[in-house]
Structures are given as structure tokens and as C-alpha cells.
Amino acid sequence: MSTDFQPKSDFLAVLKERGYIHQCSDFAGVDDKAKSGDLIAYIGFDATASSLHIGSLLQIMMLRWLQKTGGKPIPLMGGGTTQVGDPSGRDESRKLLTLDQIDANKNGIRQVFTKFLTFGDGKTDAVMTDNAEWLTALNYIHFLRDVGRHFSVNRMLSMDSVKMRLDREQELSFIEFNYMCLQSYDFVELNKRYGITLQMGGSDQWGNIVMGIDLGRRMGTGQLYGLTSPLLTTASGAKMGKTASGAVWLNPDMLPVYDYWQYWRNTEDADVGRFLRLFTELPMDEIRRLENLGGAEINEAKKILANEATAMLHGRASADEAAETARKTFEEGVLSTALPTIEVTRSEFDAGIGVLTAFVKAGLVASTGEARRQIKGGGLRMNDAAVSDERATLSAADLTGEGVVKLSMGKKKHVLLKPV
RNA sequence: GGGGGAAUGUCCCGAGCGGCAAAGGGGGCGGACUGUAAAUCCGCUGGCUUAGCCUUCGCAGGUUCGAGUCCUGCUUCCCCCA
Numbered sequence: 056m057s058t059d060f061q062p063k064s065d066f067l068a069v070l071k072e073r074g075y076i077h078q079c080s081d082f083a084g085v086d087d088k089a090k091s092g093d094l095i096a097y098i099g100f101d102a103t104a105s106s107l108h109i110g111s112l113l114q115i116m117m118l119r120w121l122q123k124t125g126g127k128p129i130p131l132m133g134g135g136t137t138q139v140g141d142p143s144g145r146d147e148s149r150k151l152l153t154l155d156q157i158d159a160n161k162n163g164i165r166q167v168f169t170k171f172l173t174f175g176d177g178k179t180d181a182v183m184t185d186n187a188e189w190l191t192a193l194n195y196i197h198f199l200r201d202v203g204r205h206f207s208v209n210r211m212l213s214m215d216s217v218k219m220r221l222d223r224e225q226e227l228s229f230i231e232f233n234y235m236c237l238q239s240y241d242f243v244e245l246n247k248r249y250g251i252t253l254q255m256g257g258s259d260q261w262g263n264i265v266m267g268i269d270l271g272r273r274m275g276t277g278q279l280y281g282l283t284s285p286l287l288t289t290a291s292g293a294k295m296g297k298t299a300s301g302a303v304w305l306n307p308d309m310l311p312v313y314d315y316w317q318y319w320r321n322t323e324d325a326d327v328g329r330f331l332r333l334f335t336e337l338p339m340d341e342i343r344r345l346e347n348l349g350g351a352e353i354n355e356a357k358k359i360l361a362n363e364a365t366a367m368l369h370g371r372a373s374a375d376e377a378a379e380t381a382r383k384t385f386e387e388g389v390l391s392t393a394l395p396t397i398e399v400t401r402s403e404f405d406a407g408i409g410v411l412t413a414f415v416k417a418g419l420v421a422s423t424g425e426a427r428r429q430i431k432g433g434g435l436r437m438n439d440a441a442v443s444d445e446r447a448t449l450s451a452a453d454l455t456g457e458g459v460v461k462l463s464m465g466k467k468k469h470v471l472l473k474p475v
Numbered sequence: 476g477g478g479g480g481a482a483u484g485u486c487c488c489g490a491g492c493g494g495c496a497a498a499g500g501g502g503g504c505g506g507a508c509u510g511u512a513a514a515u516c517c518g519c520u521g522g523c524u525u526a527g528c529c530u531u532c533g534c535a536g537g538u539u540c541g542a543g544u545c546c547u548g549c550u551u552c553c554c555c556c557a
Contacts, residue, residue, distance in 0.1 A: 317511080324512050351510040385511055424505085426518055434505040445525095465504080467511055 064089035065124040070282075072339060073332040075117055077258045077285040080268060083427040085253060085280045086264040089126060095131040096121055096253035096282075097245055099186070099238065099260075102137045105163035106306035111316070113284050117255050118181070119171045129249055130168050131241065132161050135190030139234050147182050150273045161185070167305045170368055182249065186241050206266075212236065214262040225402060235263045242267030244440060246276040253280045272274050287333075289326055311395040312369045316377035317467065319361035335363035384469060388439075392457050396471040404474035410437065416468040417462045429464060436463040 060082045062068040066089035070076050079085060088094040098114045100107060107115070118128035137157050165183065168174075172181035214235065236409050242264075253265050264281035271279040291387040304310040322330055328346030331337060337345075337359070345356035358378065365374035376393055383391040397417050399408065408416070410431060411423040414435060420426045426444050429435045435442045438453065438461050447471070453460050459471040 321511060324510095327512090331534090351512090353512075354510055357510095357512080381511080420504090420524065424522060425520085427525080429505060432505045432518060434519090465506090 060086075061420075062086050062089075064094075066094065066121055066126055069120050069124060069243055070117065073120075074114065077283045077286050078261055078281075079283075080265065080281040081278075084278060085282060087281070088252060089124065091392055092125050093250075094121065094126040094253060095129065095249055095251045096126060096255055097131045097184070097242075097249075097251050098166060098255045099131040099133050099136065099241065101133040102157045102160035102164060104302075105160045106304040106309045107164050107167055108302035109303050110302070112305070113287060114256065115167070115171050116333060117284060122172055122179055122181060125179060127179050127249075128172055129184055129245065129251060130172070130181065131245065132164065132183065132185040134158075134161055134185040134187030136186055136234060136237050136241070136411050138187075138191075138229055139237060162202070163306055163309075167368075182248075184245065186237070186244075189244050190237055190241075198240075202243075202270070203236065203272070205270055206236055206239075211266075214266070235266055238263045238459060239267040239270040242279060243271050243274050243276055246271060246279065252278070253282060253308065255282045255284070257418075258283045289323055307369060312365065312373045313377045313380055313393070313395055314383065315369065316361045316365045316374065319364045320357050320381060321467070322354050322357055322360060327353060327360060330364075331356070331360050333359060335367070337363060390455060390457060390459075392459065392471065393472050394461070394469050396459070396473050398473050398475045401474045404449065405451075407450065410435075410442055410447045410449065411445055413437075413449055413460070413472055414462055414464070417472055419462060419464040419468055419470055437461070439463070 060071075062071055062082070064086050066084065067086050069077075074077075085094070096118070098118060100111060100114070115130075118130060121128045134157060134460050137160075138154070163413055168181070168183065173179075173184065174181045211232070217232070242251070242254050254266060254267055261281070264283065267282055268279045273279070303315065305315075307315075319330070319334075328342060331342045331345060332339075335342075345359060346353075348356050361381075362374050365377055369377075379392055380391040380393040383389045384394065399416065410430075411426040414420045414426045414429075419435075420429060426435065430442050430445050433441055437449075438455060449460055455461065459473045461469060461471055463469045
């Protein structure tokens with residue numbers, strides 16, 4: 056690709072410098088648009104869960120930078136397309152969600168955008184859209200005549216997402232096959248409604264985006280553009296955002312702020328620079344300084360990464376609190392009452408809770424069986440003392456001065472159990 | 476329409492002569508070493524009121540003291556022939 060392309064616009068300059076760009080259909084075209092100040096771009100988000108997770112954060116950041124550099128960002132909620140299911144990057148069919156689930160999910164997801172983007176009616180204000188608005192109203196025959204005739208099945212069969220399924224002789228249902236048509240149509244529709252000329256997305260969206268550009272040409276939208284971000288993996292090759300307990304969610308009711316902070320704090324050395332560029336807005340020379348810290352000093356950079364990333368999503372105060380909690384817990388070895396807390400009723404507590412059950416309640420282990428195994432392996436601690444007797448019961452004597460019991464699994468995961 | 480294969484531990488891949496809670500990986504979790512890192516080494520990786528009990532190999536029946544394994548029917552997928 057044109058890695059040697061020298062952007063004139065702030066938007067592309069930032070994206071390029073910080074490593075957001077994987078492919079672009081026309082660098083010069085997007086650059087001119089951005090430069091002239093009337094770049095309006097969208098990214099689609101499927102409503103498959105009640106919160107977005109870290110995997111979508113890169114996309115959200117691109118919209119944020121667009122806004123900061125004078126463009127207009129349009130997050131598109133896939134209220135319609137989620138009803139169909141995107142086969143891209145998947146080797147088997149997605150389960151179809153019910154409409155109620157999708158609605159609930161949309162509400163959960165919406166919250167995140169307001170943290171990263173400014174919404175309103177101004178020129179660069181973000182506008183929330185939902186493709187259910189136009190997709191659910193489509194008439195099948197009309198759609199086929201007006202839009203469907205522009206699609207070449209030959210072409211669609213050559214798309215990576217489709218080819219992969221066919222090559223592996225895996226089922227690709229007709230409904231999924233239509234997903235890309237709907238996404239292409241979204242692009243055209245958004246162009247009509249908002250004057251959008253750029254669609255961004257993850258690299259797995261490239262095929263769908265290009266199809267949208269084509270469709271636009273045939274339906275007379277004028278030139279459309281596409282830009283994708285690289286697929287993010289950690290330096291050791293793992294997909295980002297997956298932990299044992301699930302994805303790294305962005306909504307605080309799905310993942311405590313402290314855990315979110317910890318996720319960033321535990322970044323691998325080799326990823327620190329890349330993540331600072333992508334997930335914080337620190338100036339580049341500051342980032343260059345931080346990523347060059349050697350040995351244990353790089354931990355300072357990780358703290359800054361955690362602080363900045365957390366502050367952007369949850370606010371500066373929450374980030375500071377998480378940082379302080381971590382400092383007390385790890386550096387001073389002092390109990391912080393701001394650790395994630397699980398409450399139990401006083402009567403339940405007084406009746407005597409077994410250690411095994413306590414760890415299950417805290418969510419640190421999935422079953423009493425796992426608790427037993429972890430105890431054998433020396434992985435569970437109560438008030439920082441290793442648990443050795445699986446038959447032990449919690450009692451008032453185990454309460455700390457703060458009136459809680461600190462349960463730990465491994466060195467990093469701590470939860471407070473609090474009788475109320 | 477005919478013939479032949481396949482479905483395994485609810486993360487994935489995958490072995491499995493009638494005695495199986497079921498080999499081996501990957502991934503994940505824990506321990507050691509470190510810097511809350513990586514790499515490496517070790518342990519664990521169905522559930523429970525754990526010397527025991529319960530539930531698992533696509534679904535439903537059957538044979539057997541005993542079935543993931545054999546038989547019958549069904550579902551889904553793949554291949555070959557028409």
C-alpha cells in the first residue's frame with residue numbers, strides 16, 4: 056500500500072502516524088475531502104452484545120480522531136443488519152438474535168459513544184444512526200429491482216468471507232449471503248441522508264466496504280471511499296480483548312473500572328508503544344519517550360497507558376481511583392476498599408459461608424470444583440494468606456478492620472466480600 | 476433416487492479393540508522465576524454436600540453384567556454415482 060503517501064490533512068496524518076490504517080481505497084481522495092473539511096464518515100457496529108468490547112475501541116477512536124480533526128463522525132448501529140448476521144471473519148453461522156435482544160443491546164452500546172464523541176446538530180457533531188430505520192422498511196421486490204440488480208453474484212463469490220466458507224465446505228446461508236448487500240446499501244443510504252463519503256471499519260470489513268463503494272458508483276452517489284484498520288493482536292499473537300472471564304467490555308456494569316484499568320496495566324512490553332498510539336491521545340514525542348523506557352521502567356509507561364485509556368472511557372476521576380487502588384494493592388500491599396466488591400447479606404454471612412462457596416460467589420472461580428483445584432495449586436488466598444483447608448468457613452473473625460474479607464485468586468485478581 | 480463417510484469433554488482441534496470422566500494438542504487458569512511484562516519450567520483444565528455420588532461423546536430406542544465404542548430408526552453435514 057502507499058505507506059509512503061504523505062497526507063496533507065490532519066485526519067489522515069494522525070491516523071497514519073498512530074498506526075490506524077491498514078488499507079484505504081484512495082488515500083489522495085480521502086485526504087482531499089478531509090483537507091477541505093467536509094469529510095463525513097461512518098462505522099457500523101453490530102448489536103450482538105449488550106456492550107461493545109475492546110475489539111471495537113480502535114474503530115471508536117478513529118471516529119473520535121475524525122471529529123477532533125474537523126470531520127463529522129456517524130456511528131451506525133446495526134439494528135437491521137444484526138437481524139441478518141455478518142459472516143465476515145466467522146467460519147460458522149451466527150445464532151440469530153431476537154429483536155428484543157437486539158433492542159436491549161443497542162441501548163447498552165449507545166452509552167459508550169457519548170463518552171468518546173460529541174453529539175449534536177453542529178457541523179462536526181456526531182449523529183447516531185441505526186440501519187433498522189431503512190432496512191426493516193425495505194420491500195423485497197423493490198430492493199431487488201433497485202439495488203439487487205447492481206450486485207454480481209460472480210463478484211460476491213470471490214469475496215474472502217464467502218470464499219472461505221465455500222473452500223472449507225461450510226454452510227453459508229442465504230440470509231448471511233445477503234449481509235454484504237445490506238451493508239453496501241447502508242453506505243449508499245447514508246450518503247443520501249448525511250452526505251457520507253467514507254466508510255471505515257476493521258480489516259475484515261474490506262470486502263463489504265469495497266462492495267459499497269461499487270454500489271455507490273452504480274447508483275450515482277459520486278465517489279465513495281473506504282478505509283480499514285489493522286486486525287489487532289497482542290505481541291504474543293492472542294486476539295485482543297479476550298480474558299478468561301470473557302471479553303473486556305466497555306460498559307462499567309459489564310466490567311468494573313478497576314478491571315478495565317488492570318487490563319491495560321498488564322499490557323505486554325512489546326505492545327506498549329502501539330497501544331499508547333492507538334488508545335490514548337498523548338502527543339507522539341511523549342509516546343516515543345515512554346515506549347523507549349527500558350526494563351522495569353516500562354511499567355511507568357503501562358500505568359500511563361492504563362490511566363489515559365481508562366480516563367477516556369470512564370472519566371479521569373474513576374481512572375485515578377483505579378490507579379490508586381492498584382497502587383495500594385500492589386505497591387503498598389495495603390487493602391483498598393475500592394477493589395471490586397461483592398455483597399452478601401449479614402445473615403447469610405453469619406450462618407457461615409464455606410471458603411469454596413465464597414470464591415464462587417466472588418466470581419473468582421467458576422465452580423467449587425475449580426476452587427478446590429486452585430487451593431491444591433496454591434492459587435487462592437483470603438486476606439493475603441493462602442487458603443489450605445477447603446472445608447474452612449468464613450466467620451466474623453475473618454473480617455478486616457474495614458469489615459470485609461479480601462479474596463484473591465492468583466496475584467492479580469482481588470475481590471472483597473462484604474456482609475451488609 | 477442409489478452408494479460411502481462424518482458428528483467426541485458446551486472454547487477450539489482431535490484420538491478413542493465393549494470396562495471411560497474418555498489419549499494428545501492449542502487456548503485458558505494457577506504455581507515457580509520476574510517488573511502486576513515476555514520467554515521458560517511445573518500443576519490444573521465435567522458437576523456436587525468429594526474415601527463417595529451425579530451428568531457427559533448429534534437425537535431416540537435396543538443388545539449386554541457393562542455402550543463413545545455393537546444394532547435399529549431419526550437429524551444435520553460431506554463425498555461419489557444417477
